[in-house]
Amino acid sequence: GEDVEQSLFLSVREGDSSVINCTYTDSSSTYLYWYKQEPGAGLQLLTYIFSNMDMKQDQRLTVLLNKKDKHLSLRIADTQTGDSAIYFCAESGTYKYIFGTGTRLKVLA
Amino acid sequence: DVKVTQSSRYLVKRTGEKVFLECVQDMDHENMFWYRQDPGLGLRLIYFSYDVKMKEKGDIPEGYSVSREKKERFSLILESASTNQTSMYLCASKGGELFFGEGSRLTVL
Numbered sequence: 001g002e003d004v005e006q007s008l009f010l011s012v013r014e015g016d017s018s019v020i021n022c023t024y025t026d027s028s029s030t031y032l033y034w035y036k037q038e039p040g041a042g043l044q045l046l047t048y049i050f051s052n053m054d055m056k057q058d059q060r061l062t063v064l065l066n067k068k069d070k071h072l073s074l075r076i077a078d079t080q081t082g083d084s085a086i087y088f089c090a091e092s093g094t095y096k097y098i099f100g101t102g103t104r105l106k107v108l109a
Numbered sequence: 110d111v112k113v114t115q116s117s118r119y120l121v122k123r124t125g126e127k128v129f130l131e132c133v134q135d136m137d138h139e140n141m142f143w144y145r146q147d148p149g150l151g152l153r154l155i156y157f158s159y160d161v162k163m164k165e166k167g168d169i170p171e172g173y174s175v176s177r178e179k180k181e182r183f184s185l186i187l188e189s190a191s192t193n194q195t196s197m198y199l200c201a202s203k204g205g206e207l208f209f210g211e212g213s214r215l216t217v218l
Contacts, residue, residue: 033206102151
């Protein structure tokens, strides 16, 4: 079945770049997503990439998609303490979204 | 702004009690979802609904049921709560992207 995997934790220093990685199994997904969850809140869409793209940049965020390896990554440049959160990647089918386990990003001042 | 409202943020229930979790969206979306979030497991789909009175089982429907009598409201029902249903429950509605509620943290004693 479909599966999305992420490492559970990442710790970076303020001002450094963060790279959060994700692997997925369903090659038919049209879109792949990154969601952010701050403490005590629901998930918010951070960015997404269409499956026929290799890269998408949005201010401090860069998404890279390697379809051959089914690997998705999110790079956050100049990471700030406000970026501390759980980051989920997700792939979507017709109705269903399959989410990864989430990566908890801790930013050290 | 799209709003997905989960009426109960925190609930404490006893084993065997019937539990209702309510979710309301204000954007006339057809598709609504209930997820369960557990540390290290990410989000797992319990049920989704693609129209009024229409529902589909997700990946972990056992012990849960749902109700969608009106388009804006999607309820999750635990007929007889058990301790292994202690979790964070997230409702989402889909209109282009997924919009999440703030979550309902349920503790079953």
